[in-house]
Structure formats: C-alpha cells, structure tokens
Amino acid sequence: MTLISRxxxxxxxxxxxxSGCEKITTAPAVRKVLTAGEKAMLSGQRLVTxxxxxxxxxxxxxxxxxxxxxxxRLPGSADYQAHMANGFADWKLEIGGRVARPFSMTLAQLKSxxxxxxxxxxxxxxGWSAIGEWTGVPLGLILRQAQxxxxxxxxxxxxxxxxxxxxxxxxxxxxxxxxxxxILAHTMNxxxxxxxxxxxxxxxxxxxxxxxxxxxxxxxxxxxxLAGIHGGxxxxxxxxxxxxxxxxx
Amino acid sequence: xxxxxxLVTSQEDVPxxxxxxxxxxxxxxRLPVRIWHWVNALTxxxxxxxxxxxxNAHPRLYWGKFGANYERAWFAIGHRGQEGYLYFSGLxxxxxxxxxxxxxxxxxxxxLLTIPNYYSLAEGRQWHFFFAWVLVIxxxxxxxxxxxxxxxxxxxxxxxxxxxxAHLWHDIKEHARLRFPxxxxxxxxxxxxxxxxxxxxxxxxxxxxxxxxxxxxxxNAAFPWLLDLFGGRQSARSIHFxxxxxxxxxxxxxxxxxxxxxxxxxxxSIITGWYRLPVRKDGQ
Numbered sequence: 287m288t289l290i291s292r293x294x295x296x297x298x299x300x301x302x303x304x305s306g307c308e309k310i311t312t313a314p315a316v317r318k319v320l321t322a323g324e325k326a327m328l329s330g331q332r333l334v335t336x337x338x339x340x341x342x343x344x345x346x347x348x349x350x351x352x353x354x355x356x357x358x359r360l361p362g363s364a365d366y367q368a369h370m371a372n373g374f375a376d377w378k379l380e381i382g383g384r385v386a387r388p389f390s391m392t393l394a395q396l397k398s399x400x401x402x403x404x405x406x407x408x409x410x411x412x413g414w415s416a417i418g419e420w421t422g423v424p425l426g427l428i429l430r431q432a433q434x435x436x437x438x439x440x441x442x443x444x445x446x447x448x449x450x451x452x453x454x455x456x457x458x459x460x461x462x463x464x465x466x467x468x469i470l471a472h473t474m475n476x477x478x479x480x481x482x483x484x485x486x487x488x489x490x491x492x493x494x495x496x497x498x499x500x501x502x503x504x505x506x507x508x509x510x511x512l513a514g515i516h517g518g519x520x521x522x523x524x525x526x527x528x529x530x531x532x533x534x535x
Numbered sequence: 536x537x538x539x540x541x542l543v544t545s546q547e548d549v550p551x552x553x554x555x556x557x558x559x560x561x562x563x564x565r566l567p568v569r570i571w572h573w574v575n576a577l578t579x580x581x582x583x584x585x586x587x588x589x590x591n592a593h594p595r596l597y598w599g600k601f602g603a604n605y606e607r608a609w610f611a612i613g614h615r616g617q618e619g620y621l622y623f624s625g626l627x628x629x630x631x632x633x634x635x636x637x638x639x640x641x642x643x644x645x646x647l648l649t650i651p652n653y654y655s656l657a658e659g660r661q662w663h664f665f666f667a668w669v670l671v672i673x674x675x676x677x678x679x680x681x682x683x684x685x686x687x688x689x690x691x692x693x694x695x696x697x698x699x700x701a702h703l704w705h706d707i708k709e710h711a712r713l714r715f716p717x718x719x720x721x722x723x724x725x726x727x728x729x730x731x732x733x734x735x736x737x738x739x740x741x742x743x744x745x746x747x748x749x750x751x752x753x754x755n756a757a758f759p760w761l762l763d764l765f766g767g768r769q770s771a772r773s774i775h776f777x778x779x780x781x782x783x784x785x786x787x788x789x790x791x792x793x794x795x796x797x798x799x800x801x802x803x804s805i806i807t808g809w810y811r812l813p814v815r816k817d818g819q
Contacts, residue, residue: 311650323661324661327664341752341756350601350603407600409750412593415602493752493753494752527655530660530664534751535754
C-alpha cells in the first residue's frame with residue numbers, strides 16, 4: 287500500500303515537474319527571449335569574425351574513409367528519376383528571381399565553367415563530422431553572370447527531394463553566397479557526385495552546418511525577403527523543426 | 536523558535552545578532568560573488584540539460600578532425616533492443632532504465648535530464664546558445680570583478696603557506712576525515728576549496744566555452760587556431776563533453792560539502808552573505 291502510494295507519489299511529482307518544465311519551454315514569451323539569443327549569435331559572430339574568412343581546408347590524408355549520407359538519399363519524383371536514368375544529360379539548373387538576366391545551365395556547361403576544388407569538413411547539426419573533397423563552380427560567378435540585383439538579400443536553393451511531399455529548400459545570405467568557398471559541387475572525392483550525396487549538384491557553403499548544404503539543387507532564386515517562400519523560415523528544417531536559420535554554430 | 540527576528544540594518548559590517556549560539560555571524564560572501572554564484576548555478580544546470588538534448592542527437596564521441604558512424608567512438612550511449620548501455624573505451628556498462636533505454640525513451644539521456652523534456656534538437660540548441668551568452672558575459676564580469684576588487688588575490692589565491700605540498704597533503708587528509716576548519720579559519724576558503732573554485736573559474740568554464748566555440752564552423756573559419764589547439768572539431772566536442780562531466784563532478788562534491796559543512800549556514804551565506812563560524816567540538 288505505502289509502496290504503491292509512494293511510487294505513485296514519485297511518478298506524480300515527476301509528472302508535475304515535467305509538465306512544469308514543459309510549460310516553461312513551450313511558453314511563447316520564453317520562445318521569444320530564446321530567439322533573441324539566436325539573433326545575437328548571428329550578429330555576434332558576424333561582428334567578431336572576418337566575413338571573408340575561409341573555412342579550414344584539409345589534405346587528402348584527412349579524408350573520411352566513408353562519408354556518411356544524410357537526409358534524403360534518393361528523391362522520389364518521376365522527374366528526378368528520369369533525369370537520373372539518363373545520367374542528368376537533359377538536366378538544367380535554373381537561375382532566376384531578382385536577377386537581370388535569368389538563365390539556365392546544363393551539367394556539361396557547369397563542368398566547363400571555372401572550377402574550385404576544396405577539401406572541407408561537413409558538420410551535421412547532430413554533432414558528427416566528415417571530411418570530403420568537393421569540386422564545383424563558385425556560386426558568386428553564376429550570380430554575377432545572372433546580374434543579381436542589388437536589392438537581393440538571399441539566395442534560395444530549390445531541391446528535387448522532399449519529405450512526405452514537402453519539398454526541401456534552403457537559403458543563404460549574400461555574405462555566404464559571394465564567399466569564394468561557396469560552390470555548386472558536381473564532383474565529390476574526384477568522382478561524379480553520387481545520388482545519395484545530392485547528384486547532380488549540391489551546395490557547399492563551408493561555414494555552415496549540414497542542413498544548409500542543399501542536395502539535388504534544381505533552381506536558384508535570388509530574393510529580397512524570405513517571407514512568402516514555403517514556410518518563410520528560409521529552409522525545410524527551419525520551417526519544419528525550428529532549426530536556426532543561422533547555421534554557423 | 537527561540538530566535539526572535541533580528542533587527543537587520545543595511546550596514547554590511549554590522550552583523551545581525553540574536554540567535555541561539557554565541558558565535559557571531561560574519562559577513563563572508565560579498566554581493567557580486569553571491570549574484571554570480573546563482574546566475575552561474577542556473578546557467579550551468581540549463582547548459583548541462585540542454586547539452587544532454589544536443590548529445591542525444593548523436594550520442595557518440597570521437598577523437599580527431601572528423602568522426603561519424605563509421606568511425607570508432609571512444610564513448611557512446613545507446614541501446615540494443617530494450618537494453619541501454621554506456622560504452623567507454625572498450626568497456627560496456629549496462630544502463631537499462633537510466634541511460635540509453637528507459638520505458639519512456641530510447642534516447643541516451645532520458646527526458647528527466649534534458650531541456651526541453653522531450654526530444655527537440657532545435658529547441659535544445661536554442662536554450663544552449665541563449666545561455667551560452669549568459670555564461671560568457673557572467674564569467675567575464677565576475678573575473679573582472681574578482682581581479683579589480685581583490686576577490687581573487689584576497690580570497691581565492693592560495694597563500695604561500697597553503698601552496699606547500701605538506702600543507703596541501705594535510706588539508707587533503709583533514710577533508711578525508713571530514714574535519715573542516717572552524718573558528719577564525721572558517722572565515723576564509725580552505726586550500727582544496729580554493730583549488731576547486733579556481734579550477735571551475737579559470738579552467739573548466741574557459742575550456743567549455745572555447746571547445747564550444749571550436750564546434751562552430753563559422754568560428755572555425757575566423758579562428759582556425761582553435762582547431763589546432765584542441766586537435767580538431769571532434770576532439771573539441773569530446774573535451775566539451777568531458778568538461779560537462781567535470782561540472783557534474785564539481786556540483787556533486789560541492790553539494791556534498793555544503794551538506795557536511797551545515798547546509799542552512801552555508802545557504803544563508805551564499806544568499807545573504809552572513810555566515811556563522813562553526814565551533815569546535817571541544818568548545819574552542
């Protein structure tokens with residue numbers, strides 16, 4: 287009797303404590319204050335860091351023997367599957383939005399443009415890291431080619447993959463978009479980018495966490511604001527799970 | 536019951552009088568120290584618990600520049616079926632019901648130990664990064680205060696006598712016998728206490744902040760020397776976790792000492808600043 291009541295009292299007290307904690311963590315005012323910390327992290331980091339600083343680059347001796355695949359590994363859309371079936375020969379990357387000269391590029395054109403190769407570390411928000419070698423075209427070159435308008439504040443990457451019908455997308459600001467290490471990679475570890483890692487082209491934005499490294503990029507759109515694009519959070523995980531838009535930490 | 540409420544004046548050097556024992560109250564802990572103690576206590580708890588949420592996202596630790604599921608972890612918490620385990624460099628310890636697997640969770644740390652009390656990496660990160668600012672700002676202000684208002688040189692620094700190995704050894708033996716300083720000697724921190732506090736203020740907190748910064752890819756670009764200092768991002772993550780374990784160890788010993796030294800007296804001194812000097816058993 288006492289045992290049961292003691293146990294239930296303990297369970298009850300624990301439950302009360304937990305629901306109390308939950309009240310605090312889910313209160314809108316608390317959320318608002320915490321978001322202030324997130325904004326401070328972006329402006330604080332931008333304040334003390336060189337905006338053009340390069341992410342550390344490694345040597346081939348540092349490469350991860352196996353690079354973990356994450357997120358979607360095979361987009362399910364018929365459109366993507368058709369592209370995959372013929373080796374992305376008809377695939378075209380669209381560049382549009384707030385640009386003076388929208389255009390599109392085939393994979394062959396992308397590969398014949400000026401390239402950059404970098405061995406960098408990929409850091410998942412979960413905590414693991416893998417080092418890989420990436421070759422691709424600097425995004426800044428493509429955006430200049432399209433004559434991006436001065437009013438553009440963000441670049442959106444629309445992707446071929448989705449999570450239960452909700453398309454993946456990501457966004458970066460102009461500081462990262464014009465950064466020399468920000469490339470559209472078509473080659474990984476000297477091989478064509480595997481489907482599991484985002485074929486034909488994925489974004490590498492080397493000073494940010496993994497969820498910014500959009501895979502299966504189909505369309506690049508320059509925008510003035512993130513509002514009105516999908517959930518408005520600037521990315522699938524930002525909209526869906528509340529991940530921080532600033533993924534520099 | 537026997538103590539009438541004392542007339543407390545705002546004058547800090549006039550101790551409130553009139554409780555049952557004859558030992559006077561002494562003003563031992565100044566206001567900035569008390570404020571920092573409580574801000575820091577709250578911050579460390581939130582950092583540990585939101586850190587546990589973040590650890591739950593990938594409950595494996597590695598040494599070196601990189602590390603993911605294919606690499607060998609030196610530390611991991613996980614579960615196989617309904618059996619939780621903790622792996623530590625070759626040794627596997629069953630932790631079913633506590634870590635790795637409980638009736639309500641299959642995460643490394645159960646909801647009772649995490650903020651929020653359900654799994655949300657995004658929210659855990661938000662709490663962690665908000666209180667990271669509190670930690671950085673409060674420790675900076677505290678260290679500035681400690682230096683300029685001589686808290687460091689007067690209260691925390693070991694005296695020449697205390698630095699002698701024989702003296703330290705004596706203090707260790709006294710602690711082991713649970714014999715603590717009494718009378719006038721109890722006004723000051725004892726040598727082991729000083730070492731513990733100095734360790735937290737000048738080793739553990741700076742180390743946890745720096746290794747935390749080393750995990751930020753944006754800060755890696757700006758301050759690549761951080762990676763060299765700690766031997767890569769995954770090493771920094773491991774050291775960060777070891778620091779967290781260090782805080783848990785400190786808190787455990789700290790609370791034990793508070794209980795052994797007289798919890799009410801100790802609590803009064805860290806809340807109001809006033810402390811009653813303990814009397815020796817032989818009445819001296």
